[in-house]
Amino acid sequence: SVQSLPESIRAKVADHPCFSEQAHHFFARMHVAVAPACNIQCNYCNRKYDCSNESRPGVVSEVLTPQQAVKKVKAVAAAIPQMSVLGIAGPGDPLANPQKTFETFRRLTAETPDIKLCVSTNGLTLPECVDELCQHNIDHVTVTINCVDPEIGAKIYPWIFWNHKRIRGVEAARILIEQQQKGLQMLIDRGILVKVNSVLIPGINDQHLIEVSRIVKEKGAFLHNVMPIIAEPEHGTYFGLTGQAEPTPAELQAVQDACAGDMNMMRHCRQCRADAVGLLGEDRGAEFTLDKIDAMEI
Ligand code: CLF
Numbered sequence: 518s519v520q521s522l523p524e525s526i527r528a529k530v531a532d533h534p535c536f537s538e539q540a541h542h543f544f545a546r547m548h549v550a551v552a553p554a555c556n557i558q559c560n561y562c563n564r565k566y567d568c569s570n571e572s573r574p575g576v577v578s579e580v581l582t583p584q585q586a587v588k589k590v591k592a593v594a595a596a597i598p599q600m601s602v603l604g605i606a607g608p609g610d611p612l613a614n615p616q617k618t619f620e621t622f623r624r625l626t627a628e629t630p631d632i633k634l635c636v637s638t639n640g641l642t643l644p645e646c647v648d649e650l651c652q653h654n655i656d657h658v659t660v661t662i663n664c665v666d667p668e669i670g671a672k673i674y675p676w677i678f679w680n681h682k683r684i685r686g687v688e689a690a691r692i693l694i695e696q697q698q699k700g701l702q703m704l705i706d707r708g709i710l711v712k713v714n715s716v717l718i719p720g721i722n723d724q725h726l727i728e729v730s731r732i733v734k735e736k737g738a739f740l741h742n743v744m745p746i747i748a749e750p751e752h753g754t755y756f757g758l759t760g761q762a763e764p765t766p767a768e769l770q771a772v773q774d775a776c777a778g779d780m781n782m783m784r785h786c787r788q789c790r791a792d793a794v795g796l797l798g799e800d801r802g803a804e805f806t807l808d809k810i811d812a813m814e815i
């Protein structure tokens with residue numbers, strides 16, 4: 518529980534609704550969808566929807582400029598006093614849109630210093646972004662790590678875009694894994710709390726996630742969040758079209774329990790949208806759409 522953590526960490530998680538199970542009853546988060554592009558392809562993603570590393574596919578966010586995002590944060594903070602954390606989680610990969618993501622963070626660090634900043638990434642460009650992340654008000658980063666074995670990775674990621682080239686297959690997965698692990702280590706060395714998200718894909722990485730959990734814990738990740746793949750055919754993802762099974766609640770819990778032997782597990786994730794607003798499980802995004810924010814006098 519939060520009480521048993523060292524004081525330095527306790528202070529960082531006390532009001533973060535994702536990093537602390539207790540905090541999620543009292544504190545809200547919001548996301549701003551400033552990051553449309555992505556630099557990899559996940560077989561469980563359809564780019565027409567939000568990044569399913571962190572969020573639920575099936576709904577499209579309105580992409581905001583950094584300026585609109587800041588306005589939205591101020592509007593939400595005024596309306597929802599429990600709003601403690603601002604996250605950037607898509608709709609693509611935040612670190613594949615570094616200008617937009619960092620401009621948003623720069624402005625918020627200056628203009629809303631009481632709001633903690635949070636970011637979720639696939640990790641491909643994480644090592645080159647760590648120094649910049651550390652310059653902002655960021656104590657929490659999420660890296661989605663679905664595998665540590667490139668052979669398994671090749672079944673999840675058909676390609677990555679790397680050094681101006683599209684790279685496919687096992688080589689692509691090898692590079693992605695290497696970058697994720699390097700970025701994870703760099704964040705931990707700088708005292709940032711890291712949550713690892715893993716998408717549970719039955720028959721592909723279900724047993725393997727125990728190894729993922731062991732390795733990320735060894736490196737010093739704070740929390741592991743094993744989330745079920747969402748593979749409904751109507752989302753048009755590769756896995757949706759190939760009839761990939763989703764885990765049952767019992768299968769999900771079995772993997773979470775198996776990982777829990779080594780690791781703090783997150784079990785209250787609600788697989789939010791890239792523009793979610795409010796307490797976890799609550800979505801007040803419709804109150805703060807672009808036309809409504811534009812009309813607000815802030
Ligand atoms: Fe957002 Fe993610 Fe930060 Fe939380 S969500 S960027 S860590 S502020 Fe939270 Fe939502 Fe689950 Fe993400 S419940 S999908 S874990």
Ligand code: SF4
Nearest residue numbers: 555559562568569570
């Ligand atoms: Fe989709 Fe996110 Fe994967 Fe990019 S990282 S392909 S946006 S799920």
